[in-house]
Amino acid sequence: MSLTGPSLFERERDRLSAEITGGFEELLSSSNILNRKLEEVLGMTREYETIAALWEGFHELMRGQRNETLEDRAVGLPGTGSHVVSTNSNSQR
Template sequence: MSHSEEEASFFERERDRLSREITSGFEELLSSSNGLNRKLEEVLGMTKEYDTIAALWRSFFELMRNSGNADADADDMDGAQGGLPGTGTHVVAARQSQGAARSD
């Protein structure tokens, strides 16, 4: 009988050891998945911040584009070519030729 009791106790010890390993593995998995969830929340929060910044730049671009069109319309009414420097609507050659014509 002592031999079967030893086998039962060995089986029970191994079962308990394996149960502890499995429990430890699940705890690590839970900890890792919690860390992953926190990182994903941070990434989602950052994308929302970038959306806000992108909307701000978009409104700035629209404002600059509309003000460039308003200046071009005003210049067209005066008969002169021009626009805002740095926006691609500013014509330097036309202003230089007008300056050269005045100096003659």
């Protein structure tokens, strides 16, 4: 450093160093924001997996009840539209 103050080179170096430092701080801040958003997305994905598992269980339960209902109808309950009065042709005589 000279007695008259910082030279043009030193002032430019300090300005560029400050600009680079500011750029790195902004990059770090943006990276942190991106990481938080990615964590949120991953968390939501896990929540959707839980909800999907609940709906799958509900679907299996309803399908099981539907199959039981269809089996009951196969027996021929009156009022269900599947009741057969007689299938034996000998009983009609």
